Amino acid sequence: MQPNLNTVPMKDWGLGLDEFVVISGPCSAENEDQVVSTAKAVAKSDKVKVLRAGIWKPRTRPNSFEGVGEVGLEWLNAAKEATGLPIATEVANAQHVEVCLKHNVDILWLGARSTVNPFTVQEIADALKGVDVPVIVKNPINPDLQLWIGALERINQAGITKLAAIHRGFSSFEKTPFRNVPMWEIPIELKRLCPEIEIICDPSHIAGNRDIIPFIAQKAIDMDMHGLMIESHIQPSIALSDAQQQLKPAALVAMAAELKLRQPESTNKEFKNLLEEFRSEIDELDETLIQQLSVRMNISEKIGEYKRDNDVTILQVNRWNDVIKRRLDMAKALGLSDTFMNKFLAIVHEESIRRQTDVMNSTVVK
Numbered sequence: 166m167q168p169n170l171n172t173v174p175m176k177d178w179g180l181g182l183d184e185f186v187v188i189s190g191p192c193s194a195e196n197e198d199q200v201v202s203t204a205k206a207v208a209k210s211d212k213v214k215v216l217r218a219g220i221w222k223p224r225t226r227p228n229s230f231e232g233v234g235e236v237g238l239e240w241l242n243a244a245k246e247a248t249g250l251p252i253a254t255e256v257a258n259a260q261h262v263e264v265c266l267k268h269n270v271d272i273l274w275l276g277a278r279s280t281v282n283p284f285t286v287q288e289i290a291d292a293l294k295g296v297d298v299p300v301i302v303k304n305p306i307n308p309d310l311q312l313w314i315g316a317l318e319r320i321n322q323a324g325i326t327k328l329a330a331i332h333r334g335f336s337s338f339e340k341t342p343f344r345n346v347p348m349w350e351i352p353i354e355l356k357r358l359c360p361e362i363e364i365i366c367d368p369s370h371i372a373g374n375r376d377i378i379p380f381i382a383q384k385a386i387d388m389d390m391h392g393l394m395i396e397s398h399i400q401p402s403i404a405l406s407d408a409q410q411q412l413k414p415a416a417l418v419a420m421a422a423e424l425k426l427r428q429p430e431s432t433n434k435e436f437k438n439l440l441e442e443f444r445s446e447i448d449e450l451d452e453t454l455i456q457q458l459s460v461r462m463n464i465s466e467k468i469g470e471y472k473r474d475n476d477v478t479i480l481q482v483n484r485w486n487d488v489i490k491r492r493l494d495m496a497k498a499l500g501l502s503d504t505f506m507n508k509f510l511a512i513v514h515e516e517s518i519r520r521q522t523d524v525m526n527s528t529v530v531k
């Protein structure tokens with residue numbers, strides 16, 4: 166089902182946001198000085214447009230630091246007064262929404278652990294009815310695009326049009342260099358299905374450690390995202406939560422200055438012409454690829470008929486191992502990666518088996 170969202174772009178949220186927005190501040194508000202000092206220091210970057218801090222922290226285990234609660238909103242407001250930055254925090258239930266509205270929080274966000282639960286999202290959506298506050302929805306913990314879209318729809322149907330999404334990566338059992346695997350294909354698909362939704366990337370939660378944050382931040386820009394949410398702390402080493410992934414404000418400011426902002430299009434005529442030429446070459450090659458794939462699948466069907474008539478199994482592991490080995494060798498020599506080729510060969514094989522299964526199941530006319 167095609168999602169139908171009615172949204173207002175961030176630049177029209179009335180908060181002085183640009184086309185590209187960096188949201189920064191501590192993972193958790195810990196005390197007034199920490200919030201205000203961090204805010205003043207990150208405000209030195211002209212890209213930082215919003216101050217963030219968590220005040221209710223959903224932690225994996227009890228007895229960890231679970232946030233300072235309502236008093237943190239007073240500190241955020243003090244920081245807003247000192248810097249002029251609008252303020253944002255996470256809400257996880259209706260009462261959080263109420264408290265945030267009382268303290269004039271400018272932007273609310275739903276965390277991954279809330280997005281995952283439609284009951285929670287609906288409770289928050291109901292609490293937002295009749296209110297005009299911007300809301301950003303993080304992706305759910307698991308890579309479920311429909312759940313993410315569903316949460317956006319619930320908030321939107323409550324009348325919130327100042328709506329955006331945050332890509333914070335996805336939980337995985339596999340050991341990876343990331344705390345949460347980016348799976349860029351998911352926000353890309355969100356963009357394709359809901360082009361009106363602006364997406365902010367959260368490199369801090371994807372990375373889990375500060376060293377790879379700049380790489381993820383630049384990649385997000387290259388994926389045409391509208392902004393970044395990056396955690397910063399005046400003294401990360403003593404942070405009460407997520408110490409590994411928070412940047413010192415000076416590092417955040419330096420990193421933001423290094424980011425290369427890119428536009429989805431260029432007005433340069435020469436660039437446009439050359440791009441057109443490349444694109445027509447790609448069009449032709451894709452046509453050839455599709456034609457050849459169709460021929461390959463037709464041959465596979467014929468093999469299926471012979472196998473059916475001779476009671477031979479569809480799966481031929483030895484042959485397939487041999488195909489993989491030879492194709493990978495050839496692809497490597499031509500500069501194609503193993504990861505790409507393995508995925509490509511796997512889906513070709515899957516389709517070939519599917520076609521042969523259809524043939525096997527069809528009535529034999531002898």
Ligand SMILES: O=C(O)C(=O)C[C@]1(C(=O)O)C=C[C@@H](O)C=C1
Pocket residue numbers: 465468469479480481482484485488513514517518
């Ligand atoms: O060679 C075969 O026996 C085929 O059926 C073709 C094919 C393929 O698509 O390449 C399909 C299934 C087998 O597991 C191995 C190879």
